[in-house]
Amino acid sequence: xxxxxxxxxxxxxxxxxxxxxxxxxxxxxxxxxxxxxxxxxxxxxxxxxxxxxxxxxxxxxxxxxxxxxxxxxxxxxxxxxxxxxxxxxxxxxxxxxxxxxxxxxxxxxxxxxxxxxxxxxxxxxxxxxxxxxxxxxxxxxxxxxxxxxxxxxxxxxxxxxxxxxxxxxxxxxxxxxxxxxxxxxxxxxxxxxxxxxxxxxxxxxxxxxxxxxxxxxxxxxxxxxxxxxxxxxxxxxxxxxxxxxxxxxx
Amino acid sequence: xxxxxxxxxxxxxxxxxxxxxxxxxxxxxxxxxxxxxxxxxxxxxxxxxxxxxxxxxxxxxxxxxxxxxxxxxxxxxxxxxxxxxxxxxxxxxxxxxxxxxxxxxxxxxxxxxxxxxxxxxxxxxxxxxxxxxxxxxxxxxxxxxxxxxxxxxxxxxxxxxxxxxxxxxxxxxxxxxxxxxxxxxxxxxxxxxxxxxxxxxxxxxxxxxxxxxxxxxxxxxxxxxxxxxxxxxxxxxxxxxxxxxxxxxxxxxxxxxxxxxxxxxxxxxxxxxxxxxxxxxxxxxxxxxxxxxx
Numbered sequence: 001x002x003x004x005x006x007x008x009x010x011x012x013x014x015x016x017x018x019x020x021x022x023x024x025x026x027x028x029x030x031x032x033x034x035x036x037x038x039x040x041x042x043x044x045x046x047x048x049x050x051x052x053x054x055x056x057x058x059x060x061x062x063x064x065x066x067x068x069x070x071x072x073x074x075x076x077x078x079x080x081x082x083x084x085x086x087x088x089x090x091x092x093x094x095x096x097x098x099x100x101x102x103x104x105x106x107x108x109x110x111x112x113x114x115x116x117x118x119x120x121x122x123x124x125x126x127x128x129x130x131x132x133x134x135x136x137x138x139x140x141x142x143x144x145x146x147x148x149x150x151x152x153x154x155x156x157x158x159x160x161x162x163x164x165x166x167x168x169x170x171x172x173x174x175x176x177x178x179x180x181x182x183x184x185x186x187x188x189x190x191x192x193x194x195x196x197x198x199x200x201x202x203x204x205x206x207x208x209x210x211x212x213x214x215x216x217x218x219x220x221x222x223x224x225x226x227x228x229x230x231x232x233x234x235x236x237x238x239x240x241x242x243x244x245x246x247x248x249x250x
Numbered sequence: 251x252x253x254x255x256x257x258x259x260x261x262x263x264x265x266x267x268x269x270x271x272x273x274x275x276x277x278x279x280x281x282x283x284x285x286x287x288x289x290x291x292x293x294x295x296x297x298x299x300x301x302x303x304x305x306x307x308x309x310x311x312x313x314x315x316x317x318x319x320x321x322x323x324x325x326x327x328x329x330x331x332x333x334x335x336x337x338x339x340x341x342x343x344x345x346x347x348x349x350x351x352x353x354x355x356x357x358x359x360x361x362x363x364x365x366x367x368x369x370x371x372x373x374x375x376x377x378x379x380x381x382x383x384x385x386x387x388x389x390x391x392x393x394x395x396x397x398x399x400x401x402x403x404x405x406x407x408x409x410x411x412x413x414x415x416x417x418x419x420x421x422x423x424x425x426x427x428x429x430x431x432x433x434x435x436x437x438x439x440x441x442x443x444x445x446x447x448x449x450x451x452x453x454x455x456x457x458x459x460x461x462x463x464x465x466x467x468x469x470x471x472x473x474x475x476x477x478x479x480x481x482x483x484x485x486x487x488x489x490x491x492x493x494x495x496x497x498x499x500x501x502x503x504x505x506x507x508x509x510x511x512x513x514x515x516x517x518x519x520x521x522x523x524x525x526x527x528x529x530x531x532x533x534x535x536x537x538x539x540x541x542x543x544x
Contacts, residue, residue, distance in 0.1 A: 227406065
């Protein structure tokens, strides 16, 4: 335990406190606001492109006063030949080293064949396969338990399709807000909501609602499949009929 | 002259209006071709999404696959970006050959804004068993002898001249089958089922759908169980089968030669007996109608 710790603590509490002047925080805030405003103003500041004629004038001036034109860098004539000779020597030595025959070692094992690349994983891009130009059946590569034949790489095609806006609008129809009536009323624990027939109809309504949402998501923003849009409409009719039955029971 | 001008003006306006009622989509497609060797004992399993799949026979010993994976959007750049989200996997594991086409989005990336569609043509040896599941699309299979198992959600199935065993589960997708020679087992929910010229035995379970079944001398035993399902039998010659028909809380329309005794308000029965060695058509529905058309 420190000596006279109590005295020290008392003395610390009696130390005077200093408050910053009131304007200090105000000034700091102003400065921060200024910097922020300045940044946004700088972003909005327009940029000006010099008129095209200016570049023509500059090139005319340079033509009239060649001493103003930038001087090309000149290397010493000897350096070129030295550099060329060095590069030639380097290329010659690399080539000699690569092509020199290696002495055979009878006891040395043969290098293993290169590993066959792994199959593409589920999230990888579609595998690129080496093209095979032969007309006969393509050869087979064995990869562990998997066998697949070589096939040409994927081709990209571009074309245009025209879709009737009526199909698109049918796929974008918003849900009728009346569908939530049943949910709201059953939250009040009406006795009819516990009846078996009501529950059965409600379950079928919920099933149709799920199917409706699934189909709407599958159609996307630009529904171009008339059959699926027709099914969407049929589901909607079925939902309306069931809703009417449910409301009648309530 | 004024009238003619007015007519021409109105026609021009209609033309412009019609032109404005269409949207042009840029379609970017990726065409892929693959080939896989097949031998007896191997089964093809196809898993598709937003795909139109056609499976037809080939005399080759290879399963050949050609696919166009496309993305459609008014903006070409968006379509080009989205087409690369297609994942197309063909792999063999043991005795199963897997083919999978789906839209795969990496974590943190946006979901494709384009309409995605896959058109897949598969040529298989006739005896190759096929197990196919698809969502939001179509599937057409024809002239196959191997067993076929189909599963669909908003997928329409068109089947023709299938000789092997056939098992189908379809929800919100119609099934149309012609000249099916093997055993047929169908479970449909909110699906329209249409069968013509079936040769083997058929078992159908249907909910909230419709069944149109055409029988003839080649048709085997037929059993249909339905809930909230209307069943229509097209029977040009009813002497070829024995009939047991029953509907709870539904209507029954049968030819006069049928025995309808034993019916009540809530349950209607109809039977017809010919010879004991003839196949039987057994139909029972709840809250659905049974009709025989000749």
